[in-house]
Amino acid sequence: MTKVVDARGLSCPQPVILARQAMEEGEFPIEVLVDTVTSRENVRRAATKAGLQVQVEAVGDEFKLTLTQ
Amino acid sequence: MGLGSPDDATVYRMENGTLLVATADFFAPVVDDAYTYGAIAAANSISDVYAMGGTPFLALNLAAIPSDMPPEIAAEIFRGGMEKAREAGVIVAGGHTMDDKEPKYGLAVIGTVVPERLLLKGGARPGERLVLTKPLGSGIITTAYKSGQASPEVLAQAVPWMLRLNRDAVRAVHATSARGATDVTGFGFLGHATEMALAARVRFRIRADRVPILEVARPLADLWLFPGGTAANEMYFGQWVTFDPSIPEEVRMLLFDAQTNGGILAAIPAAEMDRFAEACQALDQPFWEVGEVLEGEPGIEVVARD
Numbered sequence: 032m033t034k035v036v037d038a039r040g041l042s043c044p045q046p047v048i049l050a051r052q053a054m055e056e057g058e059f060p061i062e063v064l065v066d067t068v069t070s071r072e073n074v075r076r077a078a079t080k081a082g083l084q085v086q087v088e089a090v091g092d093e094f095k096l097t098l099t100q
Numbered sequence: 101m102g103l104g105s106p107d108d109a110t111v112y113r114m115e116n117g118t119l120l121v122a123t124a125d126f127f128a129p130v131v132d133d134a135y136t137y138g139a140i141a142a143a144n145s146i147s148d149v150y151a152m153g154g155t156p157f158l159a160l161n162l163a164a165i166p167s168d169m170p171p172e173i174a175a176e177i178f179r180g181g182m183e184k185a186r187e188a189g190v191i192v193a194g195g196h197t198m199d200d201k202e203p204k205y206g207l208a209v210i211g212t213v214v215p216e217r218l219l220l221k222g223g224a225r226p227g228e229r230l231v232l233t234k235p236l237g238s239g240i241i242t243t244a245y246k247s248g249q250a251s252p253e254v255l256a257q258a259v260p261w262m263l264r265l266n267r268d269a270v271r272a273v274h275a276t277s278a279r280g281a282t283d284v285t286g287f288g289f290l291g292h293a294t295e296m297a298l299a300a301r302v303r304f305r306i307r308a309d310r311v312p313i314l315e316v317a318r319p320l321a322d323l324w325l326f327p328g329g330t331a332a333n334e335m336y337f338g339q340w341v342t343f344d345p346s347i348p349e350e351v352r353m354l355l356f357d358a359q360t361n362g363g364i365l366a367a368i369p370a371a372e373m374d375r376f377a378e379a380c381q382a383l384d385q386p387f388w389e390v391g392e393v394l395e396g397e398p399g400i401e402v403v404a405r406d
Contacts, residue, residue, distance in 0.1 A: 077324035
């Protein structure tokens with residue numbers, strides 16, 4: 032089952048912290064929902080730095096990042 | 101100054117030729133201690149007058165206080181601000197407080213400067229050396245602390261720098277014939293450097309290995325705990341900045357990190373660097389030489405080393 036982290040409405044670094052907590056649980060894939068470009072970029076880079084694959088999808092004005100190992 | 105060229109404060113020429121410098125700034129708490137928060141916010145507000153080469157003398161409080169905040173806490177914020185202002189030779193007289201959910205505090209500050217001592221973002225000239233007077237890292241450290249990702253000990257590394265007035269840094273700049281300076285705040289080191297380079301139509305070469313960064317900020321950068329403002333800085337100012345490919349991504353972001361009451365970034369004539377260094381030493385003011393001003397396409401190139 033895909034784990035969903037809803038980080039919409041939160042400002043950085045909160046989305047990164049929530050995504051990292053999910054990453055540490057070790058179950059993939061993880062979907063991270065964000066609603067700003069800065070959050071999208073921060074989560075994308077934090078996950079890339081952690082060695083994960085990141086897929087970004089625009090959903091209306093918001094973004095869905097899918098993190099896989 | 102006209103509205104076309106952004107600078108650190110508004111300058112108004114009075115009839116006697118003296119320039120009046122006016123600025124205002126306020127923000128939400130960056131530390132838990134109310135007194136320290138007030139003092140940092142005041143030092144930050146006053147800094148914009150220093151960044152113009154001015155001498156501040158009068159300020160008004162700007163505050164938003166939650167209705168459920170104990171009055172003695174609010175009083176500590178104002179006391180911190182007033183005592184920091186006094187250290188700067190500034191009288192705080194009145195102001196305005198409104199009710200809001202999250203506290204905010206800062207000052208509207210007035211100072212003066214004679215035209216010969218005015219420091220402008222566009223004042224840098226090719227051949228000058230770039231100096232920075234505080235290490236970077238306050239943005240990521242304070243946001244990491246606020247979100248429970250950094251210890252009080254880590255925060256304590258940034259606090260003395262955030263509390264420090266930029267007065268002595270500007271005194272040292274004034275010991276030289278430098279005309280270009282700004283203070284490093286919300287746009288981060290590279291954001292403010294870009295503003296200076298574009299305004300002066302020059303190129304800055306920055307030595308990444310010489311830019312001071314608080315050591316405790318580095319592990320936080322590895323975890324990518326940057327505030328939203330830092331990412332926004334990189335996205336906006338990145339178009340004018342090139343990096344040596346060997347410079348790691350987290351170091352690039354630290355160079356964009358939004359600062360609270362950061363240091364003075366100034367362009368000092370190369371022949372006057374000794375004079376600047378002596379003035380800094382006499383004032384017990386640290387500084388780091390971080391790069392140089394070149395002719396060429398306006399913008400910033402960040403090199404790893406020489």
